[in-house]
Amino acid sequence: xxxxxxxKIGAWAHEHKxxxxxxxxxLCCAIVAGGWFxxxxxxxxxxxxxxxxxxxxxxxxxxxxxxAHLVDFRSLSxxxxxxxxxxxxxxxxxxxxxxxxxxxxxxxxxxRFLEKEKTPSPLADMSEEDLLKQELRIMPPDFLTQLIxxxxxxxxxxxxxxxxxxxxxxxxxxxxxxxxxxxxTRAGWRVDHVANAREMVMQxxxxxxxxxAKLRHVFVEKNAATTKKMNQLLPIQSCTxxxxxxxxxxxxxxVVNIIARNQGQYQVNNFNVDTSIYGKSGKLVLRRYLNTAxxxxxxxxxxxxxxxxxxxxxxxGRAILANAPLQCKAAWQTLGVNNGEVWHIVEVPNPDRxxxxxxxxxxxxxxxxxxxxx
Numbered sequence: 421x422x423x424x425x426x427x428k429i430g431a432w433a434h435e436h437k438x439x440x441x442x443x444x445x446x447l448c449c450a451i452v453a454g455g456w457f458x459x460x461x462x463x464x465x466x467x468x469x470x471x472x473x474x475x476x477x478x479x480x481x482x483x484x485x486x487x488a489h490l491v492d493f494r495s496l497s498x499x500x501x502x503x504x505x506x507x508x509x510x511x512x513x514x515x516x517x518x519x520x521x522x523x524x525x526x527x528x529x530x531x532r533f534l535e536k537e538k539t540p541s542p543l544a545d546m547s548e549e550d551l552l553k554q555e556l557r558i559m560p561p562d563f564l565t566q567l568i569x570x571x572x573x574x575x576x577x578x579x580x581x582x583x584x585x586x587x588x589x590x591x592x593x594x595x596x597x598x599x600x601x602x603x604x605t606r607a608g609w610r611v612d613h614v615a616n617a618r619e620m621v622m623q624x625x626x627x628x629x630x631x632x633a634k635l636r637h638v639f640v641e642k643n644a645a646t647t648k649k650m651n652q653l654l655p656i657q658s659c660t661x662x663x664x665x666x667x668x669x670x671x672x673x674x675v676v677n678i679i680a681r682n683q684g685q686y687q688v689n690n691f692n693v694d695t696s697i698y699g700k701s702g703k704l705v706l707r708r709y710l711n712t713a714x715x716x717x718x719x720x721x722x723x724x725x726x727x728x729x730x731x732x733x734x735x736x737g738r739a740i741l742a743n744a745p746l747q748c749k750a751a752w753q754t755l756g757v758n759n760g761e762v763w764h765i766v767e768v769p770n771p772d773r774x775x776x777x778x779x780x781x782x783x784x785x786x787x788x789x790x791x792x793x794x
Contacts, residue, residue: 468581468602471609472573475583479568482533492612493529496600497522499614503621508786510775528559537564543590549642552635556591558624563587567598579604582615592627596620629783632769639768646763650752653684654722659750661697663740665732672732674740676710678750680722687717690756691724694765699743706736709753 471490478486487493501521504511512520538561543551560566566587574582581602588595599615614620656678663674676695682688690713697706716722730737740746754764774783 468576468604468609469573471602472571472581472583475611476568476571479564482564484530484533487533489607490610492610493526494522495612496614497525497529499617500525500621503614503617506618507621507625509781510777510786532559532563537562540590548634549638551591552631552638554591556628556631558589560587560589560591574599581609583611589627592624592631594623594627596623628786632783636769639766643765643768646765647751650755650763653686653757654680654682654688654716654752654755656680656693656750656752659695659748661746661748663744663746665741666729670732672730672737672740674728674730674746676708676726676728676748678710678722678724682716682718682720682722685718687715687758688722688755689713689715689758690754690762691722692752692754694751694753696749697740698747698749699739700745700747701743703743705739705743705746713756715758 474486475490477483478490498518501518504521505517511517512524514520540561543554546554567585570584570586572584574584576582583600583602585598585600586595587598597616598620600611601613601615602609602611604610658677658679660677661674663672665671666673674697676697678693678695691711693710695708695710696704697708699705710726712724712726714724730740732738732741752763752765754762756762774781775786
């Protein structure tokens with residue numbers, strides 16, 4: 421008669437009682453250990469550390485669907501847009517200012533997630549002037565690489581945690597620390613606010629103002645070098661001005677005469693001179709940029725007159741007549757040299773000058789920054 425499988429097991433267990441007890445014991449241990457490790461894994465999956473690791477995985481490479489579950493981008497952009505509207509109140513000014521800024525931020529971040537990250541251009545060998553000419557971008561080309569590489573779980577307290585990351589902006593020459601707050605919800609841990617949004621945006625503003633000041637310094641030094649070069653080549657000997665009424669007693673004729681001598685080795689063909697006319701009291705009456713084109717070879721004199729006819733009854737005409745005798749001061753603005761070079765005095769940005777646009781109560785350098793013109 422054949423025995424069933426269970427009967428065979430029973431018979432084996434009867435003959436090997438000690439081994440059966442041992443097998444049962446090991447099975448129970450395995451069940452207990454599996455349950456314990458399962459419980460520990462479950463507990464770990466509820467921690468901020470696990471959520472932090474999942475966040476890093478979702479960023480490498482960016483998985484927008486996974487990130488949407490782990491990050492409340494609307495809240496993050498809301499914190500930043502609020503801070504930006506306070507530090508840069510002119511930007512997207514209007515009733516929907518924060519909403520518009522928030523949309524711009526979310527779009528920029530999504531674009532970074534979707535596009536292939538670029539290798540930043542080497543800036544170490546650039547001169548300060550060339551570096552300052554680079555277009556300012558708030559997020560550097562390797563933003564995500566820096567973010568992932570520097571992210572760290574700083575501290576956890578109950579249902580709250582803090583994540584930090586450091587981003588270097590080589591154009592501004594600053595390191596920015598981002599502090600992201602993470603809270604535990606019913607659905608799990610989620611990054612839902614920028615803890616230092618206000619401080620970070622204020623740091624950005626200070627960095628931009630410092631950049632404007634550096635740019636001004638570069639231009640001032642460059643203009644000083646250009647002025648020295650022009651004065652060595654073609655020093656101005658004199659600037660005189662005369663004004664008087666013509667025979668009709670209605671027309672005012674003003675004549676400006678500038679004399680200079682070419683003491684260099686290059687012929688000069690084009691001239692632009694910054695001329696200021698002062699009255700007898702020293703008050704500025706008129707300022708004009710006077711142009712002419714004629715060849716002046718080395719050793720020759722530049723002697724040129726500019727004639728201006730004005731209505732004597734006009735505001736400017738009356739001011740000129742009332743402040744006679746007049747004096748003038750002249751300085752070269754541009755010289756076109758026959759070696760192919762054009763020497764020119766550039767306009768110097770003033771970081772302390774207020775923006776002239778209505779409602780823009782801030783330094784005008786911000787108005788000229790491309791990031792604010794989009």
